[in-house]
Amino acid sequence: MDENQQGGLAERPVEDTESARQNGEDGASPDKGWMAVVTDGCDECGFSPDFDVQTTGKRVRATIPKWEAVLDRLDAPRRPAPDVWSPLEYACHVRDINALYRGRLDLMLAQDDPTFPNWDPDTVAVDSRYGEDDPQGVAEAYRREATQTADQWDAVRDDEWGRRGLRDNGSTFTVATLAVYFLHDLEHHLKDVSA
Numbered sequence: 002m003d004e005n006q007q008g009g010l011a012e013r014p015v016e017d018t019e020s021a022r023q024n025g026e027d028g029a030s031p032d033k034g035w036m037a038v039v040t041d042g043c044d045e046c047g048f049s050p051d052f053d054v055q056t057t058g059k060r061v062r063a064t065i066p067k068w069e070a071v072l073d074r075l076d077a078p079r080r081p082a083p084d085v086w087s088p089l090e091y092a093c094h095v096r097d098i099n100a101l102y103r104g105r106l107d108l109m110l111a112q113d114d115p116t117f118p119n120w121d122p123d124t125v126a127v128d129s130r131y132g133e134d135d136p137q138g139v140a141e142a143y144r145r146e147a148t149q150t151a152d153q154w155d156a157v158r159d160d161e162w163g164r165r166g167l168r169d170n171g172s173t174f175t176v177a178t179l180a181v182y183f184l185h186d187l188e189h190h191l192k193d194v195s196a
């Protein structure tokens with residue numbers, strides 16, 4: 002799905018891939034990839050940002066059986082190409098971003114205009130040995146993590162969706178656009194693993 006492969010590196014998760022692609026194409030700020038999903042959606046997976054963000058929790062829950070099915074597959078631990086993440090590695094990534102985004106949401110609800118700590122998905126993938134994880138354990142952890150995140154999105158009050166937060170690269174978003182961005186990550190990677 003991606004022409005953006007470099008050296009021995011695995012294909013990167015969305016957050017980085019889109020920045021790199023955007024940079025390569027027109028020299029725009031790395032931030033543009035992030036904003037593009039939030040405003041324009043994603044041609045690659047068909048994601049539309051025009052949905053009721055109050056349904057975020059429901060849609061997060063809907064990804065759980067899909068990721069469980071992915072992790073049930075015999076080919077889950079196998080990389081389709083040496084430089085493309087296996088379904089198992091993608092599943093570990095989406096498992097882990099749940100806690101990441103819960104932390105970001107917590108911060109936005111607790112503070113005015115907070116800046117998020119940096120997070121590099123590739124470093125985390127290597128450090129956490131995604132490729133050696135147990136698929137069944139990952140499936141159980143994903144269910145637990147995604148359920149907790151869905152509950153947190155369900156609890157966002159009407160007057161909180163407009164609260165702001167900042168990435169360390171300066172991009173600004175709201176609780177609502179964070180919901181869009183996060184949900185896209187979970188759903189987009191299902192497409193990556195042909196689920």
Ligand SMILES: [Zn+2]
Pocket residue numbers: 043044045046047048185189
């Ligand atoms: Zn997408």
